[in-house]
Amino acid sequence: MKIVVDENKCSSLGMCESVAPEHFEVGDNGELQISQPTPPDGDRALVEEAVAACPTAALRIEE
Amino acid sequence: MTKRHADFLSGEGIVMESMPQELLDAAQGFIAMDPPRHTKVRRLLSSAFTPKQISRINDQIRANAKRVVDDIAGKGEVDFVSEVSALLPMHNIFDMMGVPEQVRRRAAYEAQFAGGWNDPELMGDQEVLPRLFEAMGYLREVAGDLIEKRRANPGSDLLTSLVQAEVDGERLSDDDIISFFGLLTVAGNDTTRQSTSHAMKALTDFPDQRVWLMEDFESRIKGAVEEMVRWATPIMTFRRTAARDCELNGQQITEGDKVVMFYASANWDTDVFTEPEKFDLARHPNPHVSFGGGGIHHCLGNQLARQQLAALWRELLHRLPDIEVCGEPSYTVSTFFHGVNHLPVKFTPAS
Numbered sequence: 001m002k003i004v005v006d007e008n009k010c011s012s013l014g015m016c017e018s019v020a021p022e023h024f025e026v027g028d029n030g031e032l033q034i035s036q037p038t039p040p041d042g043d044r045a046l047v048e049e050a051v052a053a054c055p056t057a058a059l060r061i062e063e
Numbered sequence: 064m065t066k067r068h069a070d071f072l073s074g075e076g077i078v079m080e081s082m083p084q085e086l087l088d089a090a091q092g093f094i095a096m097d098p099p100r101h102t103k104v105r106r107l108l109s110s111a112f113t114p115k116q117i118s119r120i121n122d123q124i125r126a127n128a129k130r131v132v133d134d135i136a137g138k139g140e141v142d143f144v145s146e147v148s149a150l151l152p153m154h155n156i157f158d159m160m161g162v163p164e165q166v167r168r169r170a171a172y173e174a175q176f177a178g179g180w181n182d183p184e185l186m187g188d189q190e191v192l193p194r195l196f197e198a199m200g201y202l203r204e205v206a207g208d209l210i211e212k213r214r215a216n217p218g219s220d221l222l223t224s225l226v227q228a229e230v231d232g233e234r235l236s237d238d239d240i241i242s243f244f245g246l247l248t249v250a251g252n253d254t255t256r257q258s259t260s261h262a263m264k265a266l267t268d269f270p271d272q273r274v275w276l277m278e279d280f281e282s283r284i285k286g287a288v289e290e291m292v293r294w295a296t297p298i299m300t301f302r303r304t305a306a307r308d309c310e311l312n313g314q315q316i317t318e319g320d321k322v323v324m325f326y327a328s329a330n331w332d333t334d335v336f337t338e339p340e341k342f343d344l345a346r347h348p349n350p351h352v353s354f355g356g357g358g359i360h361h362c363l364g365n366q367l368a369r370q371q372l373a374a375l376w377r378e379l380l381h382r383l384p385d386i387e388v389c390g391e392p393s394y395t396v397s398t399f400f401h402g403v404n405h406l407p408v409k410f411t412p413a414s
Binding site: 013015017027028029056 | 365
């Protein structure tokens with residue numbers, strides 16, 4: 001799976017980071033850093049939760 | 064509905080009641096804006112509220128929680144609202160904003176009128192609009208004074224960021240900065256205080272939940288805070304105005320209609336929550352909407368609120384473990400804030 005961010009929709013709120021800080025970090029400049037764009041399958045549930053937590057639907061998973 | 068910001072606008076006001084445009088402009092900031100301006104303006108402040116930035120000020124948040132508990136520890140009996148709930152978020156948001164100590168209490172007090180216009184205790188026999196303008200006038204004075212000071216001597220606080228910020232190559236006007244000051248003052252004070260007060264009552268009414276929490280505080284507090292925020296639903300309603308004729312869940316909406324979201328109802332939805340009438344600190348998942356139903360206006364301060372609540376309950380429940388409500392609460396009459404005006408509590412004094 002691949003995590004994709006739509007930077008136009010990302011508002012740097014950081015809900016993703018609060019769910020899965022090992023995978024998502026909102027930098028001081030407001031930009032989202034995804035630590036593993038293709039995370040291991042074992043992390044799927046956590047990544048899906050983080051993606052669902054984004055209030056502006058800026059994140060999606062591509063298979 | 065909150066995800067459809069082009070269909071349902073915030074620019075006409077976000078409370079149920081209609082308000083004079085002057086008041087709307089003066090104190091709502093970006094909560095009552097729509098894109099494109101909303102996006103640019105909110106972005107000016109969003110870096111101050113990220114999880115990373117909030118974790119940087121965690122020491123300060125913990126210190127403020129400790130200070131609040133220090134001040135009541137020897138007393139044995141207090142009004143939880145005025146001596147705990149109201150003070151904790153006041154210190155935290157005003158620390159972030161750079162508001163000096165000597166104006167904090169009055170500014171926090173005046174902020175209450177932003178949602179308290181229906182409350183008999185707060186209003187007394189004052190008329191609504193004049194009193195709202197007076198509150199706005201006071202906050203404007205405080206903000207104006209600080210803006211001048213920060214222009215002359217920049218600091219590292221939010222007000223300095225606003226004074227130095229540019230949108231589309233232009234500095235923000237004083238009126239803009241003052242309206243953001245108003246928004247942050249209200250949003251930072253009058254929300255977290257409600258969660259704190261309602262949680263204190265719930266921890267008293269559901270003693271088994273307190274026992275459960277204390278068995279393993281550090282791993283249980285994160286989820287517990289979510290349940291406290293669901294239970295409290297600090298803001299009960301927000302409003303949007305339909306930009307065009309459209310449909311919402313099969314219901315026809317007409318352009319210009321006010322459409323109101325009832326968050327307390329959503330947080331008690333039996334289709335979503337099992338036994339929502341139970342205060343269940345282990346509740347998981349907990350898809351409450353107290354920070355919003357999704358969309359571009361999702362609560363900017365959500366991390367700050369969560370960290371404050373965790374810090375306070377850590378301090379309070381470990382140092383004053385038998386603290387409990389010992390009288391009837393008095394609730395705020397409001398269409399907006401699910402507020403508590405007074406909450407008598409007692410505890411064994413400690414140092």
